[in-house]
Amino acid sequence: xxxFDVQQFRQQFAxxxxxxxxxxxxxxxxxxxxxxxxDAVTQFYQRHNSNVHRGAHQLSQQATMLFEQARTSVxxxxxxxxxxxxxxxxxxxxxLNQIAFGLMHTVLKPGDxxxxxxxxxxxxxxxxQLHCQRHGVIIDVVPLTPQHTVDLVxxxxxxxxxxxxxxxxxxxxVLGHIQPVAQMVAQAKAAGAITxxxxxxxxxxxxxxxxxxxxxxxxxxxxxxxxxxxxxVLYGKTQWLEQLTPVFAGGExxxxxxxxxxxxxxxxxxxxxxxxxxxxxxxLSAAISWLQKYNTEQIQQxxxxxxxxxxxxxxxxxxxxxLSMPVHNAGIVALNVAGEHPADVAELLNxxxxxxxxxxxxxxxxxxxxxxxxxxxxxxxxxxxxxxxxRCLLALEQAVEILTA
Amino acid sequence: MTLEQLLAETQPALLQIKQQDLADISAAKDWQSKYRVLMxxxxxxxxxxxxxxxPHLLVKGCESRAWLMHYHDKxxxxxxxxxxxxxxxxxxxxxxxxCLVNGMTSAELAxxxxxxxxxxxxxxxxxxxxxxxxxxxxxxxxxxxxxxK
Ligand SMILES: Cc1ncc(COP(=O)(O)O)c(C=O)c1O
Numbered sequence: 001x002x003x004f005d006v007q008q009f010r011q012q013f014a015x016x017x018x019x020x021x022x023x024x025x026x027x028x029x030x031x032x033x034x035x036x037x038x039d040a041v042t043q044f045y046q047r048h049n050s051n052v053h054r055g056a057h058q059l060s061q062q063a064t065m066l067f068e069q070a071r072t073s074v075x076x077x078x079x080x081x082x083x084x085x086x087x088x089x090x091x092x093x094x095x096l097n098q099i100a101f102g103l104m105h106t107v108l109k110p111g112d113x114x115x116x117x118x119x120x121x122x123x124x125x126x127x128x129q130l131h132c133q134r135h136g137v138i139i140d141v142v143p144l145t146p147q148h149t150v151d152l153v154x155x156x157x158x159x160x161x162x163x164x165x166x167x168x169x170x171x172x173x174v175l176g177h178i179q180p181v182a183q184m185v186a187q188a189k190a191a192g193a194i195t196x197x198x199x200x201x202x203x204x205x206x207x208x209x210x211x212x213x214x215x216x217x218x219x220x221x222x223x224x225x226x227x228x229x230x231x232x233v234l235y236g237k238t239q240w241l242e243q244l245t246p247v248f249a250g251g252e253x254x255x256x257x258x259x260x261x262x263x264x265x266x267x268x269x270x271x272x273x274x275x276x277x278x279x280x281x282x283x284l285s286a287a288i289s290w291l292q293k294y295n296t297e298q299i300q301q302x303x304x305x306x307x308x309x310x311x312x313x314x315x316x317x318x319x320x321x322x323l324s325m326p327v328h329n330a331g332i333v334a335l336n337v338a339g340e341h342p343a344d345v346a347e348l349l350n351x352x353x354x355x356x357x358x359x360x361x362x363x364x365x366x367x368x369x370x371x372x373x374x375x376x377x378x379x380x381x382x383x384x385x386x387x388x389x390x391r392c393l394l395a396l397e398q399a400v401e402i403l404t405a
Numbered sequence: 406m407t408l409e410q411l412l413a414e415t416q417p418a419l420l421q422i423k424q425q426d427l428a429d430i431s432a433a434k435d436w437q438s439k440y441r442v443l444m445x446x447x448x449x450x451x452x453x454x455x456x457x458x459x460p461h462l463l464v465k466g467c468e469s470r471a472w473l474m475h476y477h478d479k480x481x482x483x484x485x486x487x488x489x490x491x492x493x494x495x496x497x498x499x500x501x502x503x504c505l506v507n508g509m510t511s512a513e514l515a516x517x518x519x520x521x522x523x524x525x526x527x528x529x530x531x532x533x534x535x536x537x538x539x540x541x542x543x544x545x546x547x548x549x550x551x552x553x554k
Contacts, residue, residue, distance in 0.1 A: 340493075341469050341491050341492040341493065343468045343491075343494070343495065344444075344469075344492050344493050344494050344495075347492075347494050348440065348494075351436050351440065358468065359468050373469075373491065374468075402437060402440055402441060402444070403444070403493075405441060
């Protein structure tokens with residue numbers, strides 16, 4: 001395979017031709033879409049648009065075929081044992097809500113425990129919390145080490161409390177730290193827990209192998225994997241998907257209905273109420289096929305190089321506090337300018353057309369743990385260049401100068 | 406510290422901003438100078454002591470936290486506000502807003518149009534981000550202090 005050529009990669013994103021002046025470092029929020037994805041979505045609407053699973057006509061059969069092919073390609077991407085284990089949702093948040101709600105009504109009993117970690121995104125906290133209050137389920141939280149990674153010793157101790165469910169993120173959306181998910185799943189399984197991985201930031205960094213990980217659930221969003229917004233994936237082992245009570249009802253998910261009783265369709269349809277995001281699924285599948293033309297290791301190397309340059313540049317700027325570690329980092333750096341509010345820093349970067357996010361990044365418990373009011377987050381993708389890194393560093397230097405003048 | 410004391414410190418600062426700094430912002434040659442002035446504005450307003458930042462004074466809808474206190478001189482029907490924000494740029498923008506509204510009567514306040522005023526001052530670009538920075542939320546909160554007719 002030829003070496004990774006960032007310019008060739010970047011050229012496939014019309015966005016950068018339209019907005020050549022911007023340095024986009026808000027990739028953890030959402031990523032740009034390559035032409036292959038935009039074309040796939042457009043072509044679906046132009047040539048094949050029809051509803052799925054219900055047409056008497058050939059057009060619908062074609063749309064159904066494309067939609068189901070998308071499911072197969074997602075299944076292959078995460079190495080699911082069967083494509084029926086892939087449920088299309090509107091995103092990671094919807095998938096997490098479906099799992100929390102679904103398990104709460106069947107598997108979890110009052111007094112059961114759920115184990116989360118201190119660095120979770122709200123989407124992996126609040127859905128559990130909502131139902132816990134009502135069902136008398138208890139949430140335990142794994143603390144962090146001084147390096148802001150999950151404390152694996154404390155994790156082992158909390159597993160001894162025999163949680164029914166253990167749910168954690170593959171990669172922290174604030175710090176970028178890659179969790180040792182394989183080890184965490186193995187330990188949780190040994191303790192008899194159902195395991196759930198929030199792969200919102202993970203699925204793009206590394207092709208997840210759900211069979212090798214042996215996790216029970218893995219969820220992610222299409223828009224953080226070069227795909228469209230409004231499409232997400234809930235992978236679950238058949239055994240556990242069957243236990244989930246559907247959050248939504250109606251449409252193809254139903255087998256028979258009378259006012260006395262309703263029986264449900266089989267998986268995956270049972271968990272996909274209403275007309276699905278057909279174009280979104282097709283776009284996501286196009287994103288996956290496109291991405292697989294590149295070598296993951298080469299992409300990771302490119303991102304490591306960007307990170308290395310960024311970190312070394314940051315050392316030279318005074319008053320920068322870095323919250324993220326450079327090692328085991330997927331390409332996200334949370335930082336602050338000492339004594340300044342992150343919103344001010346982000347606004348001064350915005351003036352220089354450097355797009356970053358500031359605030360608490362939907363992870364308030366992490367920030368109260370870190371005792372910080374928030375952070376500026378610079379998140380890198382494979383299409384970012386060394387020039388982006390340098391422009392961000394210059395912009396930060398300028399921001400610090402203005403703030404500390 | 407009382408609200409009256411804070412107001413007594415705020416009013417002269419606002420007068421200075423109105424007479425000098427607004428012109429400096431308009432005259433600023435580049436964005437850097439503009440932001441430098443903007444951040445100085447925030448510094449001119451007295452900080453609201455931590456003890457006075459009660460939860461009910463917190464203005465929702467801001468990325469950085471901001472607090473608003475209101476004083477209504479009923480005899481003259483004049484409204485006065487004191488505010489604070491964690492973020493300096495936002496505090497500067499809010500200081501400009503205060504210059505415009507402090508001392509207004511109920512009728513004037515009800516009619517106050519932040520968007521229009523900022524447009525006149527060539528500050529409209531700052532409002533486009535205001536859903537993030539909370540300027541609009543602050544303006545709404547200020548207007549909500551008008552006594553209902
Ligand atoms: C770790 C993590 N989990 C969950 C989510 C929620 O993803 P979405 O908003 O696409 O549903 C995000 C995205 O912000 C995330 O970073």
